[in-house]
Amino acid sequence: MFDFPPLEGAAFGIAAWRREVAASFVPLDVHPLGDGPFWARSSRTDVGEVSVFRIEHSASIVARTPKLVRRSPSDLIKVSLQLEGEELVEQDGRAALLHPGDLAIYDTSRPYSLRFEGSTSLLVFTFPRGYLDIPRDELAAVTATAFPLESPLGRVVNPFFVGLAHSLTELPGANGQRLARTGLDLLMTLLSTQLQQGVPRDPRRQLLHEMLDSIDGRLEDPELSPATIASAHFISTRHLHAVFAEHGITVAGWIRERRLEHIRRDLADAALADVPIARIAARWGLVNPAHFSRLFRTTFGQSPSEYRSATALEPASSAPRPPVLADERRTASSLR
Structure with missing residues (x-):
C-alpha cells in the first residue's frame, strides 16, 4: 500500500527545513535528535485549498508553541498519516503514537508537538478548519487521537488517503477536487464516529x-x-x-x-x-x-x-521541493 518511491533531490539542512515548514505550514520549532546530521526532503501537491505533502526526515522534535500560536495565528488543520517509522502526536492533553498506516489530526490554532525517534516517512494533509462541520471545542476532543489502520473505519479511510496522495498529481482540476472532497467527507465520518462514542x-x-x-x-x-x-x-x-x-x-x-x-x-x-x-x-x-x-x-x-x-486551479504538481536560499526566498516573496 505504501509503494512510494524515495524522494529525490538535495536534502534540507536544519536551518533550511525550519524556513521550509514555516512557509509551507505554520512557524514551528524544529530540533534534531541524535548525533548525526539532520536531513529532510518533501514534495507538495495542491488541489484548491487542500494540500498534500510527502515528507521524509531524520529524527527530530517539532513543536507549535504557545508563543508561536500567539505570534502567527492559523486555522489550518493537519492530518498526519504515517508511512514508515513512528510519530508521537501530542495536543489538548492527549498523546497518540502512530505506526505505519495510522493517522491523527491536529489543529494549528493551538499548541501541539510531534516527536520522531528515528528516520521517518509520512503524508501530511492540510486544509482550512471550516472544511470540518463541527464546532471547535468538539474538534478539540478528537485531536491527537490515533485512528489505526486495523480498525473498521481505518481499513477504509486510511488507505483512501494513501491513494489520494498517489492520484492527485494525475487528476488536476475538478476531478482532483472531487477526490479531495471525498477524502474530507470520509475524515468527517471518522471524527464523528469517535465523537459519538461519548454522546449517549x-x-x-x-x-x-x-x-x-x-x-x-x-x-x-x-x-x-x-x-x-x-x-x-x-x-x-x-x-x-x-x-x-x-x-x-x-x-x-x-x-x-x-x-x-x-x-x-x-x-x-x-x-x-x-x-x-x-x-x-x-x-x-x-x-x-x-x-x-x-x-x-x-x-x-x-x-x-x-x-x-x-483560487483558480493550476495543474497539480508533486515535484520534490529543493532547499531555498534566503535571498531566493526574499525574491519569491516580493513577487507574490
Missing part, C-alpha cells in the same frame, strides 16, 4: 449533534432560523441558545458560518466555474446578493469574485 452518556451533547445535522441539511432554506430549528426538535428557543452557548457558538453565527463555508468551497470548485456567484449563494440560502457579498468580504477579506479568481 450526555443528552445535551447528543441534542447538539442532532441539531447540527439538521442545520446542515437545511442550509439552502432562506427561512432557516433559531425558531424553526427549535420547533423541529421540540424545544424552546431559549433551550436551543443555551445548548449552543455551552460550546461557545451562537445558532445564527453557526448557520452563517456553514453557509459561507459551503459557498467558499463551491467558488473554488473548478466544476462550478461557470455558475454565477449569486446562484451559488442562493443555493445555500443567502438570496440577497448585496448582503451576501458584504458577509463574504467581512469573513474572508475578499469579495466573492476576488476569491474565485485567487
Whole structure:
C-alpha cells in the first residue's frame, strides 16, 4: 500500500527545513535528535485549498508553541498519516503514537508537538478548519487521537488517503477536487464516529449533534432560523441558545458560518466555474446578493469574485521541493 518511491533531490539542512515548514505550514520549532546530521526532503501537491505533502526526515522534535500560536495565528488543520517509522502526536492533553498506516489530526490554532525517534516517512494533509462541520471545542476532543489502520473505519479511510496522495498529481482540476472532497467527507465520518462514542452518556451533547445535522441539511432554506430549528426538535428557543452557548457558538453565527463555508468551497470548485456567484449563494440560502457579498468580504477579506479568481486551479504538481536560499526566498516573496 505504501509503494512510494524515495524522494529525490538535495536534502534540507536544519536551518533550511525550519524556513521550509514555516512557509509551507505554520512557524514551528524544529530540533534534531541524535548525533548525526539532520536531513529532510518533501514534495507538495495542491488541489484548491487542500494540500498534500510527502515528507521524509531524520529524527527530530517539532513543536507549535504557545508563543508561536500567539505570534502567527492559523486555522489550518493537519492530518498526519504515517508511512514508515513512528510519530508521537501530542495536543489538548492527549498523546497518540502512530505506526505505519495510522493517522491523527491536529489543529494549528493551538499548541501541539510531534516527536520522531528515528528516520521517518509520512503524508501530511492540510486544509482550512471550516472544511470540518463541527464546532471547535468538539474538534478539540478528537485531536491527537490515533485512528489505526486495523480498525473498521481505518481499513477504509486510511488507505483512501494513501491513494489520494498517489492520484492527485494525475487528476488536476475538478476531478482532483472531487477526490479531495471525498477524502474530507470520509475524515468527517471518522471524527464523528469517535465523537459519538461519548454522546449517549450526555443528552445535551447528543441534542447538539442532532441539531447540527439538521442545520446542515437545511442550509439552502432562506427561512432557516433559531425558531424553526427549535420547533423541529421540540424545544424552546431559549433551550436551543443555551445548548449552543455551552460550546461557545451562537445558532445564527453557526448557520452563517456553514453557509459561507459551503459557498467558499463551491467558488473554488473548478466544476462550478461557470455558475454565477449569486446562484451559488442562493443555493445555500443567502438570496440577497448585496448582503451576501458584504458577509463574504467581512469573513474572508475578499469579495466573492476576488476569491474565485485567487483560487483558480493550476495543474497539480508533486515535484520534490529543493532547499531555498534566503535571498531566493526574499525574491519569491516580493513577487507574490
